[in-house]
Amino acid sequence: MRFGSRVGCYARLVQSIRIALGQIAPRLGALGANLERHRELIAEARAKGADLVVFPELGLTGYQLQDLAAEVAMRLDDPRLSALAAATADLSVVVSFVEESADHRLFIAAALIEDREIRHVHRKLFLPTYGLFDERRFFAAGDVLRATPSRLGPGVGLAVCEDFWHLGVPQLLALDGAQILINVSSSPGRDLAATNEVGLGTAASWRTLIRTYAQLTTSFVVFCNRVGVDESISFWGGSEVIAPSGAAVFSAPLYDEGLFVTEINAGDVRRERVALPVLRDERPELQLRELNRIVAERAGLEADSTAEPGALPGGDVAADDGKGDPIGFRSVAR
């Protein structure tokens, strides 16, 4: 019976995971106040029986930092992070902050902290610098994408906001062993519209993305987006948990601050992957081969199969063949 009870304990941990979504409104640049808010909500989540607590992108610092970024940056050995980690006994917590490397680059980081230890750190890979975004001006981009084992049982994949606007990210995480994809966001609401399901273009896009990724990777997707206002921009919340079937398990309200607790059955991943083995059928070696070719063509190291005849190496448009011949380097190219 001792053996049986251990199995039962294991089964409970693996099968049912309670997820608390900290849909908070961080105070811009107020690291101390945000740390305190995280501690409060971790305690509240613990009291509600949560196994996993997720906070949004830059939940510890606020989003629109600009030159404040360097002032709120923390190294991974920062005592304030250790103090926060101390609150994670028997819990898995995802927090996000400005991480400073030893060589003083600043990253937008998300960390999985479990049992008082930083288990994994994901540095945001894709820094939007277009439209209303200016992240590349203030931050360095991460270079590593890895799934991580977790005390929760299934492997976990972390991503930050814009990372999920790049198809490869959820796919690589799933191929690397993640069964729960966690995206933490500070998504500014825009494209106010009465023409879509939730009245906000941004929300409609995200809802499409995370349902699609959950289905295509046959994984859970946990999306935690902040609320509140930084300068001109308002963050729309709408955090969600999506099942491997692409169906929503839970949808938090738009714009309301709160700690929202929901529960997933981790066994859904196995059932979905057996019934719909698309992840099994992925062809990473095929992708790798073709990506290597594309990279070589873009670098001008191989002939570009889709470029116009006469294009320079690495280019795809041939200079005009007209009489004026204004481009001096054409003769060199030939």
Add this chain to the structure above:
Amino acid sequence: MTITPTSGAAAAERGPAFELPPELTIDTDIATRVMTEFIRGQLEQAGFERALLGLSGGIDSALVAYLTAAAIGPERLLCVSMPYRTSSSASLSDAAAVVAALGCAHETVDISPVVDGYFGSNGAVGAGGSEASPLRRGNFMARARMAVLFDRSVTWRGLVVGTGNKTETLIGYTTLFGDSASAFNPIGDLYKSQVRQLAAAIGVPDAILRKAPSADLWPDQTDEAEGGFSYPVLDRILFWRVDKRLPVDEVAALGFDQALVERVDGMVAAAEFKRQVPPIAKLGPRTTGIDYLYPRRRPGSARR
């Protein structure tokens, strides 16, 4: 380091006109070159040939008048003096000296009726009540002067040149939509000490170089008495803190009072809003100033 003004032996006998901290010293030839080109470029891009500014009798607006006259010629510059009835008479005579030296157009617009009409005077209670604080009165005067300048910009067919310096902009010693309003500002990145250095080099009259900086909002007001600092000290703190990014304790270690450094820090932080365009609530796909971004002047935007 000290600078002796260039205007005459009598001035030299009275000693240096001001203290110039060595780390703030600039190459005045290059600065003048950049600012005069800037003034010409701003006017040209906007399709204007003329400029105007509020000439207070103080060093900032005097310097901008000299720079603008050098950039476009004094005949294209209008200086407007806008005294209130309590303004010091020295302000007016110093302004007159600048106008005489430059040979530019000059007007005097008394803003007393505007200000008194609003706040009331001689026992009459105006819209704001007769008990308005000096701060309210000072801000209202600055905005009345702004309104006059932008009105005269139409009749003069010129752009309003800003005269605020970097020191007052950083600590927020300005009136929002008052003296901070302009079409462009050539000296907004110069600390007060640098304004003095440049003014001395460009030939601003000695009396203006030597007098204590004042907003002249009430008799005998001076910036330094009101703020509790001297400009050389304030400028140096700002320079090390802002331009050189030193943390507070390292600035204090240079020999400044830690409490003063912290106070200056607080003033700078509290004034961020004065230096920025008011935020617009982001709702649509393209929002002016956020993701609708064009240069202020672009093809098609010039007046002519």
